[in-house]
Amino acid sequence: MASSLDEVARQAGVSPATVSRALRGVGRVSEATRARVVSAAAALDYVISPAASSLARGTTGTVGVVVPYVERWFFATLISAAERVLREAGISVLLYNVGDQEGRARFFHELPLRRRVDAVLVLSLPLSASEVDLLRDLAVPVVTVGLDAPGTDCVGIDDHAAATSAMRHLLHLGHRDIAFIGEDTPVPLGFTTPLRRRDAYRDALHEAGIADGALEVPGGFTIDGGERAMTRLLSGHRLPTAVFVASDEMAFGALRALRRAGLRPGRDISLIGFDDHDLADVLDLSTVAQPVLEQGKAAAQILLRRVRGDPDEPSRTVLDTHLVLRGSTAPQREAAGEHD
Amino acid sequence: MASSLDEVARQAGVSPATVSRALRGVGRVSEATRARVVSAAAALDYVISPAASSLARGTTGTVGVVVPYVERWFFATLISAAERVLREAGISVLLYNVGDQEGRARFFHELPLRRRVDAVLVLSLPLSASEVDLLRDLAVPVVTVGLDAPGTDCVGIDDHAAATSAMRHLLHLGHRDIAFIGEDTPVPLGFTTPLRRRDAYRDALHEAGIADGALEVPGGFTIDGGERAMTRLLSGHRLPTAVFVASDEMAFGALRALRRAGLRPGRDISLIGFDDHDLADVLDLSTVAQPVLEQGKAAAQILLRRVRGDPDEPSRTVLDTHLVLRGSTAPQREAAGEHD
DNA sequence: CTGAAAGCGCTTACAG
DNA sequence: CTGAAAGCGCTTACAG
Numbered sequence: 220m221a222s223s224l225d226e227v228a229r230q231a232g233v234s235p236a237t238v239s240r241a242l243r244g245v246g247r248v249s250e251a252t253r254a255r256v257v258s259a260a261a262a263l264d265y266v267i268s269p270a271a272s273s274l275a276r277g278t279t280g281t282v283g284v285v286v287p288y289v290e291r292w293f294f295a296t297l298i299s300a301a302e303r304v305l306r307e308a309g310i311s312v313l314l315y316n317v318g319d320q321e322g323r324a325r326f327f328h329e330l331p332l333r334r335r336v337d338a339v340l341v342l343s344l345p346l347s348a349s350e351v352d353l354l355r356d357l358a359v360p361v362v363t364v365g366l367d368a369p370g371t372d373c374v375g376i377d378d379h380a381a382a383t384s385a386m387r388h389l390l391h392l393g394h395r396d397i398a399f400i401g402e403d404t405p406v407p408l409g410f411t412t413p414l415r416r417r418d419a420y421r422d423a424l425h426e427a428g429i430a431d432g433a434l435e436v437p438g439g440f441t442i443d444g445g446e447r448a449m450t451r452l453l454s455g456h457r458l459p460t461a462v463f464v465a466s467d468e469m470a471f472g473a474l475r476a477l478r479r480a481g482l483r484p485g486r487d488i489s490l491i492g493f494d495d496h497d498l499a500d501v502l503d504l505s506t507v508a509q510p511v512l513e514q515g516k517a518a519a520q521i522l523l524r525r526v527r528g529d530p531d532e533p534s535r536t537v538l539d540t541h542l543v544l545r546g547s548t549a550p551q552r553e554a555a556g557e558h559d
Numbered sequence: 560m561a562s563s564l565d566e567v568a569r570q571a572g573v574s575p576a577t578v579s580r581a582l583r584g585v586g587r588v589s590e591a592t593r594a595r596v597v598s599a600a601a602a603l604d605y606v607i608s609p610a611a612s613s614l615a616r617g618t619t620g621t622v623g624v625v626v627p628y629v630e631r632w633f634f635a636t637l638i639s640a641a642e643r644v645l646r647e648a649g650i651s652v653l654l655y656n657v658g659d660q661e662g663r664a665r666f667f668h669e670l671p672l673r674r675r676v677d678a679v680l681v682l683s684l685p686l687s688a689s690e691v692d693l694l695r696d697l698a699v700p701v702v703t704v705g706l707d708a709p710g711t712d713c714v715g716i717d718d719h720a721a722a723t724s725a726m727r728h729l730l731h732l733g734h735r736d737i738a739f740i741g742e743d744t745p746v747p748l749g750f751t752t753p754l755r756r757r758d759a760y761r762d763a764l765h766e767a768g769i770a771d772g773a774l775e776v777p778g779g780f781t782i783d784g785g786e787r788a789m790t791r792l793l794s795g796h797r798l799p800t801a802v803f804v805a806s807d808e809m810a811f812g813a814l815r816a817l818r819r820a821g822l823r824p825g826r827d828i829s830l831i832g833f834d835d836h837d838l839a840d841v842l843d844l845s846t847v848a849q850p851v852l853e854q855g856k857a858a859a860q861i862l863l864r865r866v867r868g869d870p871d872e873p874s875r876t877v878l879d880t881h882l883v884l885r886g887s888t889a890p891q892r893e894a895a896g897e898h899d
Numbered sequence: 900c901t902g903a904a905a906g907c908g909c910t911t912a913c914a915g
Numbered sequence: 916c917t918g919a920a921a922g923c924g925c926t927t928a929c930a931g
C-alpha cells in the first residue's frame with residue numbers, strides 16, 4: 220500500500236507531472252490520458268501524500284479551530300456546524316481546546332498552528348491584544364465567533380439587543396427587583412459578550428427608572444458557578460423576584476439552587492437564561508435563543524472563502540436572536556417579593 | 560518570517576544536519592554548538608515545517624479522532640479529555656465528526672485520514688466489519704472507546720454490569736413493572752453498548768421472575784427520541800411504575816414527556832438514566848455514572864504509547880461505574896401502579 | 900561531534 | 916497536451 224505518484228506514472232505510462240495534473244484536474248490533460256491515469260491510480264490504490272503535496276504547494280488543506288471548552292454545549296455545537304462545512308469542502312480540522320490558563324498560555328507560546336494551517340477559526344475564545352497579534356503573525360485568515368478581534372472576520376449576535384429583550388420581558392411581567400448573574404471579572408480584550416449582556420441589564424434597569432436596584436452576581440458561565448450565584452442571591456438580604464442569567468448553563472445551576480431551596484421557578488422566582496441550550500426546553504427555562512449552528516456554519520463558510528483567496532475587507536456577520544418563553548418566567552405576584 | 564532550517568544553519572555557522580539534530584535533541588551535538596543553534600533559531604523565529612519534517616520522517620505528529628456527534632455531552636467530554644492528553648504530548652488532533660449516514664459513508668470511502676495521521680482514536684462510533692478493515696488498512700494503531708473492534712485497543716465500561724446495577728436498584732425499590740428505553744434497531748458490528756444494556760434489562764427481569772414483563776421502546780439515544788419513547792409508554796395500555804433509560808439524554812427527554820403529562824418523576828413514576836451527564840444532577844435524575852473523562856484520557860494515553868512504538872498485544876481497559884441516586888427514583892407505592 | 904548527499908513525494912514554471 | 920528538471924524543507928544513514 221501507500222504507492223507513490225511515480226508508480227502511478229509508470230503504470231499509466233506518463234510522467235509524474237501529468238499524473239499530478241490529471242489527478243487534480245488542473246492544466247491541460249487529454250481525456251484519454253486522464254482516464255488512464257485515474258484507472259492506474261485506482262488500481263494501485265493511490266493516495267496522495269498530504270505532506271509532500273503540502274510541502275510543494277505551500278498550503279495545507281487544513282484549518283485550525285481554537286475553542287475554550289469543547290465539552291460545553293455551546294462550543295461543541297459551534298464546532299459541529301463548522302467542522303461539517305469544512306469537512307464537506309475537503310478541508311481537515313485541527314482542534315485546539317485551550318480553556319484553562321496554562322493550556323492557553325502554552326498554546327499561544329508554542330503556536331502549534333504555525334505552518335500547519337491555511338486559516339484559523341476562533342470560537343469565543345477571549346483574546347488579548349497580544350494574542351490577536353500572534354494570530355495575525357500566522358499570516359493566514361482568521362475568523363472569529365463571538366469576539367471583536369480587529370482584522371478578523373467576525374460572526375456573532377447583538378448581545379446588547381438580545382439581553383435587552385430578556386430584560387424587557389421581565390419588566391413587562393411586572394418585575395422590578397431583578398438580579399443579574401453573569402461575569403464581572405476583567406475579561407480579555409475583545410470578549411465583550413459578558414459585558415454587553417451586563418450593560419444591557421443595567422441599561423434596561425436604568426430605562427425603567429430602577430437603576431439603583433442593580434444586583435449583580437458573578438457566575439463564571441458554568442453550571443456550578445450559576446448555582447453558587449443563585450445561592451448567594453437566596454441568602455442575601457434582598458431577594459429578587461426575577462433573575463436574568465447570562466447563559467443557560469448558569470441558569471441550570473441556578474435552577475438547581477432553587478430546587479435545593481425548595482423554590483419553584485416561575486412561581487416563586489422568575490428566571491430567564493441565554494442561549495436556548497438543548498436542555499432549556501427540558502428544564503422549562505425561558506431564554507434568549509441564539510442561532511449557534513448558524514454561527515458555526517457562517518464562520519466556516521467565510522473561512523472557506525478566505526482560504527480560496529477572497530480579498531475583501533474583514534466582514535462582520537450579525538445573526539438574529541429571539542425570545543423563547545417557557546415556564547420559568549411568570550408575572551410578578553402582587554403581594555410577594557417585597558423584602559426591603 | 561517562516562525562515563528555513565538552512566537559514567538557521569547559515570546563521571549559526573553549522574550544517575543543516577546539525578541544526579536538525581540540535582533542535583530535536585537527537586544524535587551527538589556539543590553543548591556549545593547546540594546553544595549557538597538554539598539562539599540562531601530563536602533570533603530568526605524559526606519554526607519547523609511540519610510538512611517537510613513529516614515527509615522526511617514518515618510520521619505526522621498527528622492523530623485522527625473520529626466521533627459520531629461532537630455536540631453531545633458524552634462525546635464532547637471524551638474529546639476534551641483525549642485532546643488534552645494529546646496536546647500536552649505535542650500531538651495535533653484532527654477531528655472527524657461523522658454521525659450522519661452520508662458523512663460517515665463518505666468518510667470511510669475517502670478516508671481522509673490516509674497518510675495524514677500516526678494513529679486513530681474512535682470514540683463510540685459504531686463500526687461495521689468492513690469499516691474496521693478499512694481502518695486497519697491505514698496501518699496505524701487504532702484505539703477505540705465503547706466498542707469491541709477486533710485488533711484495536713479498547714477502552715470502555717462493563718455495560719451489562721452497570722445496567723444491572725440500575726435494574727437492581729429499581730427492583731429493590733419494589734418495582735416490578737419496569738420499562739426500558741434504549742435502542743433495538745440493528746446496530747453495526749462491535750457497537751454493543753445498547754444491546755448490552757438491553758440484555759441486562761432482560762436478564763434482570765428474568766432473574767426477578769418477571770421475564771414476561773419486558774416492555775421495550777426505542778429512543779435513539781437522543782433527547783427527542785427519549786421524549787417520544789416516554790410518550791409512547793404513557794399512552795400504552797400498561798403504565799410501568801419505573802423506567803430504565805439507557806442514556807441520560809434520552810432520560811432528559813423522558814422527563815420532559817413526564818412534565819408535559821403532569822407527572823412527577825420519583826413520585827408518579829421512577830426513572831433512572833445512564834451516564835451521569837453534567838445536568839443529571841440539575842434534573843435530579845438517578846443514573847449510572849460512567850467515568851467519561853477517564854475513558855477519554857485512558858484512550859489517549861494508550862494511543863500515545865502506541866505512537867511511540869509500544870508493540871504489546873491489543874489491550875482492553877474496563878473502567879468502573881457506580882450508581883448515583885437522586886430524586887427520580889423512589890419506592891414503588893403499594894396501592895398505585897396496578898394497571899393490568 | 901559534524902557535514903555532504905541522497906531522499907521523502909509532490910508541484911510548477913518552462914520548453915516543446 | 917506532455918515531460919524534464921528544479922524545488923519545497925526537512926531527516927538520516929554514511930563518512931570522517
